[in-house]
Amino acid sequence: MLKDKVAVIYGAGGGIGGAVARAFASEGAKLYLTGRTLAPVDAVAKDVASAGGSAEAAEVDAIDEQAVDKHLQSVIVKAGRVDISFNAVGIPNTKIVGLPLVELDVEQFSLPITAYTTSYFLTARLAARRMVANKSGVIMTVTALHSRIGLPLVGGYGPAQAAKEALTRDLSTELAPQGIRVVGLRPQGMPETRTIKEAYEPRAKASGMTWEQWQELLASRTHPRRLMTLKEMAHMAVFMASDKASGMTGTTVNLTMGSLDD
Numbered sequence: 001m002l003k004d005k006v007a008v009i010y011g012a013g014g015g016i017g018g019a020v021a022r023a024f025a026s027e028g029a030k031l032y033l034t035g036r037t038l039a040p041v042d043a044v045a046k047d048v049a050s051a052g053g054s055a056e057a058a059e060v061d062a063i064d065e066q067a068v069d070k071h072l073q074s075v076i077v078k079a080g081r082v083d084i085s086f087n088a089v090g091i092p093n094t095k096i097v098g099l100p101l102v103e104l105d106v107e108q109f110s111l112p113i114t115a116y117t118t119s120y121f122l123t124a125r126l127a128a129r130r131m132v133a134n135k136s137g138v139i140m141t142v143t144a145l146h147s148r149i150g151l152p153l154v155g156g157y158g159p160a161q162a163a164k165e166a167l168t169r170d171l172s173t174e175l176a177p178q179g180i181r182v183v184g185l186r187p188q189g190m191p192e193t194r195t196i197k198e199a200y201e202p203r204a205k206a207s208g209m210t211w212e213q214w215q216e217l218l219a220s221r222t223h224p225r226r227l228m229t230l231k232e233m234a235h236m237a238v239f240m241a242s243d244k245a246s247g248m249t250g251t252t253v254n255l256t257m258g259s260l261d262d
């Protein structure tokens, strides 16, 4: 589905970025994987290569404009174009969740809003400038159901996710006429990832539940009464990045398995 598509992934050493990288590679994409720390990105690239895929790893801080620009330019020099830009960066939750809003200071509240929106804006804008030349491309990101429902003890995380979804719509209105689609994924929590444990543990503790009971509660809110896997999320990412999703832009796909109504 992605044969010879050139894909850049930010936060590729993380749970979602790594799973999306493996799924993109298995569908034939040529990967340029990046992350703030090289070692985990390198591990994903080696994994992809040992499965017969094509991946190059680089250390890129996705909120550093010059670093993102320099890396994208190197991709253009090597591969000639960028077809897919996927921003999967995740700010460590331990710094931003667990406190009631009335106890948060401005800095702690603003941290996720600034970091997530700046990173998504920068990676999208810099990719779009290259994609315009080919009149084609797909810009993607990941959000969470916090964008659409009220949840306690999540600080600025909810507003950050809502802002990313708004940016997806706004970017699409400007870029779709130039052949560039902009789409997001909004998965339910995936228990295999460290993020979800970090995010939910303080809330589970606050309500006197164990981590296992908390997962069961979350699962009970989905229609199939289970939480989704990274593989399921990554399969949807492949479809959305592919030309088969050419009719989809300016939207965030609801992957909450019924937890959140449209």
Ligand SMILES: NC(=O)c1ccc[n+]([C@@H]2O[C@H](COP(=O)([O-])OP(=O)(O)OC[C@H]3O[C@@H](n4cnc5c(N)ncnc54)[C@H](OP(=O)(O)O)[C@@H]3O)[C@@H](O)[C@H]2O)c1
Pocket: 010, 011, 012, 013, 014, 015, 016, 017, 034, 035, 036, 037, 040, 060, 061, 062, 063, 088, 089, 090, 091, 092, 119, 142, 143, 144, 145, 186, 187, 188, 189, 190, 191, 193, 194, 195, 196
């Ligand atoms: N996991 C889930 O179930 C789930 C569900 C819905 C939504 N989400 C959202 O999806 C996103 C990714 O989640 P995840 O579970 O994959 O998180 P993760 O495993 O923590 O991965 C995030 C990755 O982003 C990297 N990163 C952070 N800041 C960066 C920066 N400035 N530049 C480049 N890379 C940076 C991290 O690198 P370092 O480790 O070096 O910091 C890490 O490799 C988050 O926004 C999360 O809230 C997750």
